[in-house]
Amino acid sequence: MSKLGQAKRIIFLKTADGQLFEVDEPVAMEFEIVKSFFDENEDAADDTVVPLPNVSAEPLAGIIEFCKAHVEFRANGAAGKDEVKKFNAEYIKEKSNEQLKELILAANYLNIKEMLDFLTETIANRLKNKSVEYVRAFFGIENDFTPQEEEAVRKEYEWAFEGVDED
């Protein structure tokens, strides 16, 4: 619990690569794993460092940025409005596929439902017009069809191969 006169409580998070993050309480509480840490350790000291052994600094910084903005949107009653959509679109625009995957794994570990849903939808949108080869590379899937088998599957669904983005 925050002490009297202390306006904002800061939560300390430590990533797998040893970086220490100082996060405002409402933002850190977006992470279900952090919330339950404090629920389970009610008498934890204010300067307790929460270890996050499965998250490294880069995705955590990205997640904090996203959650911070969304906590503010909710406080301003802007949830669901155009500015949120705008922020979300800007947020993912610069992210590479690799960064997206790291974000989704981290958001999954931290258990942030809303962000996880947004990231999954983003990936689906990014992949929907892509080629089979692109998707294989994205998920690291080996092609186990023989050339004849693959040809047969493709022929059957020829219409689905029209208008696909270049890799």
Add this chain to the structure above:
Amino acid sequence: MKERKRGCYLPQDFQYDILTRLPTKSLVRFKSVCKQWCNLISDSNFSKLHLQKCMSKVIIFSWRREAYRSYGYYCSYKLDEKGVTATNLGPFQFPISPMLFSVAFCDNLMLFDHDYSSLTTWLSVYDAITHHRRELLPPLHTCQQSLGRYLVLVYDASSQKYKAVVLSFSGELAHLDHCYICSLGSENEESWRQSTPPLLQSVRHKFLPVVVKGILYWIAERPEKGYDVFVQPMNVATEEFMASIPVPCPPQDSFPPSGNYKMKLLEMKESLCLANPTSPDELDIWILKLSDESIWIKLHKICLDSMVNRPAGLTSFFRGVFLPWLVTESCNNKLGYMLVQHTAHSLYWYNLDTKEMKHIAMDTNQMNHVAPLGESAGYLMQLSVIKN
């Protein structure tokens, strides 16, 4: 390319979740990713789940019209996760008794005329999800010359903006005179651009346009050629008219032309489709192959005789109403549902594989509460599909 070398990969749970969110076309293509995906996507449980997800993405706009008067009430409905029960999203009442000429829908947005008597504000954009309505300054020319008009609302993926299209027509034969287009954005950016259709065309009958892959299509007639029926395409991004496409099955009767108003354009497999009743108990669905030449291929034939759970009132594709609005396709080749309007106020899913009609339960009570059903009152249903 550099991304492919390093990298973390997502566990299978994520793959499954991402797959259920993809459109049918992508799923069909991704069957050739690997054997496991092929089996998963072909699996009947997966395709049922996916199909249901598609069916639940439908939003229905329902317009109840008072007979002999041109004002009405709107309601929007969202289908439940199984796609068989429609929940009312709340009625929408017009600010003043509106005179209605035309309404247009795109995703969750609706564009309509709401006060014809006022020259400055007769267009409104309404959001069915947020219930937010705002006015749109109309193209000056059309309100000065009180012509008839049709409204269209389209999403232009290239500019990532919704575009309002006003088609103004005149005369007894409803000749299309001008086309006005405006990109929706902030109010001071909105201005109308004008173009003229390349062909003399009449748009007298039910104007139910469809957008497929960035092209807006509608059915029109060519008056000087013995009322030839054709499809007029327009590129939504460049706002240019494209060459007209003849229909695969020109109506038999020459004058007055009656065949085309029973025709209905649809989207299927990312292609333009045309539903056309050829006899009282047969309805053909054609698909347009745009890749090489514009050839229509007959995709389905729907027969009254073989229909399972046929509504009692549906006795003829000519006299009865059987208006297909959209098709949700399964990633299994055959399965798929067509959303069909039967009477003015009842909707069905027609299963393209089992030929079964499944009624969609709609709660119309709330609407009756807003405007009690008079003896002569009727519904006119307009549909829209939401994207996400």
